[in-house]
Amino acid sequence: MAEEKNYEIKVVEKAFKQLDLYRGTTGPLTYLLVNSNPFNNCQLFTIGAINHLTISNVKEEEVKALLASAISIATMKKLCLLDINRNHVNGILVKLAPFTKRVVYNQPYLSTNSSEMNTVMVEFDLDKIIK
């Protein structure tokens, strides 16, 4: 008998593809915004609001399900660009580590509102996410 899932992922059609993660009957636990073509580069996509993975108590299997949905929306692209506050970089990379082949680069910059931000590019391992 198949194991019953206690979470649900919903894709909301907006200007961006929004993935809402629900657990049980509660409201949305977290969400991601998937932009499959931000630069007209056929190899690269972005995920917005990924800091929610660290704020919410999201389990590894739920991260996997979210990433599988995101990659499916992004037509199976592997390279993903993330824009993260520096405080969240390590937490997010730890969450993504089981599904990542490598971190391509991690570049810090200072935002116009003086936030310390990083642009991080990761290459996902599709075999570990989709299978």
Place this chain on the structure above:
Amino acid sequence: MDITRSVSNNKDCITFPVVDTYSHVFLPYTGTIYLDQNATNNCQLFSIASANAMIGYSQEDTKQLLNFIRDKVTLKRMMLIDINKQYLKMFKEQYGPFMKYIKVSHYKSSNSSNMCVVVSQIDPEKLK
């Protein structure tokens, strides 16, 4: 330079005459870039798709183009683009004078292209 704006697929399309990258002569067709106010869910940053079309213009045309773009992204200053490495030098020469800083991250794409993600901050004082 005649710049126009339209909306397609929820994105701002900025259309302008194309200039030859090397001879700087205007060509008889138009190029389009696509503005994205929220690519990474960061309110300080906007991104541009097909940014290679912005290369090859004179200082005055560059200034006009940047002012037009800023007007369409609620005067945000931080710009994120993804271009091929061969355009990087030209991008820096053309846009460097109007930027506070340019941060470049090189990477090899999954189809082995040499690409760069460029985060730059526009200096509004230099666009006046």
